[in-house]
Amino acid sequence: STDSTVGESLNYKITGIDPGAGIMEATERAITDYELDEWDLVSGSSAAMTASLKKAYDAEEPIVVTGWTPHWKFAEYDLKYLEDPKGSYGGEEEIHTIGRTGLQEDMPEAHQVLSNFNWTEDEMGEVMIAIKDGEKPEVAAQTWIDTNPEKVAEWTEGIEKVDGDKIKLAYVAWDSEIASTNVMSIVLTSLGYDVTMLQVEAGPMWTAVADGSADASLAGWLPLTHATYAEKFDGKFEDLGTSMTGVKIGLVVPAYMDITSIEDLKK
Numbered sequence: 001s002t003d004s005t006v007g008e009s010l011n012y013k014i015t016g017i018d019p020g021a022g023i024m025e026a027t028e029r030a031i032t033d034y035e036l037d038e039w040d041l042v043s044g045s046s047a048a049m050t051a052s053l054k055k056a057y058d059a060e061e062p063i064v065v066t067g068w069t070p071h072w073k074f075a076e077y078d079l080k081y082l083e084d085p086k087g088s089y090g091g092e093e094e095i096h097t098i099g100r101t102g103l104q105e106d107m108p109e110a111h112q113v114l115s116n117f118n119w120t121e122d123e124m125g126e127v128m129i130a131i132k133d134g135e136k137p138e139v140a141a142q143t144w145i146d147t148n149p150e151k152v153a154e155w156t157e158g159i160e161k162v163d164g165d166k167i168k169l170a171y172v173a174w175d176s177e178i179a180s181t182n183v184m185s186i187v188l189t190s191l192g193y194d195v196t197m198l199q200v201e202a203g204p205m206w207t208a209v210a211d212g213s214a215d216a217s218l219a220g221w222l223p224l225t226h227a228t229y230a231e232k233f234d235g236k237f238e239d240l241g242t243s244m245t246g247v248k249i250g251l252v253v254p255a256y257m258d259i260t261s262i263e264d265l266k267k
C-alpha cells in the first residue's frame with residue numbers, strides 16, 4: 001500500500017483547545033497562510049488536548065496540537081514546534097498581567113503586587129507539573145510559595161496588608177494560568193484580601209477586566225496571541241506589565257513525526 005500523506009494520517013485535523021483562545025485564531029490564520037484547505041481545527045479544551053496528545057503519544061500515532069510554552073507537555077513528551085516560516089504565530093510572546101481601570105486607586109496594594117508579579121518558566125513549571133501529577137492547584141501553589149519565600153518577598157516587600165478587601169482574578173483553564181492564578185490568589189490572601197478566582201473562557205476573561213466585573217487577570221498573552229482582545233478593549237484595561245517573557249505559541253507534534261514545518265502539512 002502507498003504511504004498515506006501526513007494529512008491522511010491525521011484525517012486533516014489539528015487538535016485545538018478552547019475556541020476563544022488566541023492560539024485558535026492564530027491557527028485559523030495559519031490554515032489560510034499555508035493554504036491547508038482540507039484541514040480542520042478541532043476545538044475543545046486544554047485538558048482534552050493534553051488527553052488526546054497522551055493517547056496518540058503512548059501509541060506513537062501522528063498528532064498535531066495547538067501548543068504553547070511554558071507547558072508541562074515538553075517535560076513529559078519529546079515534542080517539537082513545527083517551523084512557521086510565514087509567521088502565523090508571531091515571534092516571542094509575553095504573559096502580561098492586566099487590571100481593570102481604577103484598580104490603582106481602589107486597591108493600591110493589590111495593584112502593586114500584581115505589577116510586581118514575575119517568575120520564570122521553570123518556577124511556573126514546578127507548580128504546573130505538581131498539578132499534572134495530581135496535586136490540587138491550591139496545594140501545589142502553596143508548596144511552591146513555601147519553598148520560594150524570597151521570590152514571593154520580591155513581589156510583596158513594603159506592601160501594607162489590607163483588611164478583607166474583595167478581589168476577583170479572572171483566568172482561563174490553561175495549565176500555565178491555573179498555576180499563576182493559584183499562586184497569586186494565595187499571595188493576595190496572605191496580604192489580607194478575600195480572593196475569588198473566576199475561571200472563564202478567554203473572551204469573557206478580557207470582557208470581565210474591561211467591564212470591571214473582574215479586578216485583574218494574569219493571563220494576557222501579548223503582543224500577538226491576544227492582540228484582538230487588547231485592541232477590542234483598548235483604553236478599558238491597564239497593562240500591569242509582564243510576568244514572563246520568552247513564551248511561545250505554535251503547532252506542536254511528537255518528535256517521532258518526520259515533519260519539521262507547517263509547510264509539510266500540505267504534503
Ligand SMILES: C[SH](C)CC(=O)O
Pocket residue numbers: 017020021022023024068174176202221225226249
Ligand atoms: C493557550 S495560550 C496559553 C493563550 C491563548 O492561546 O489564548
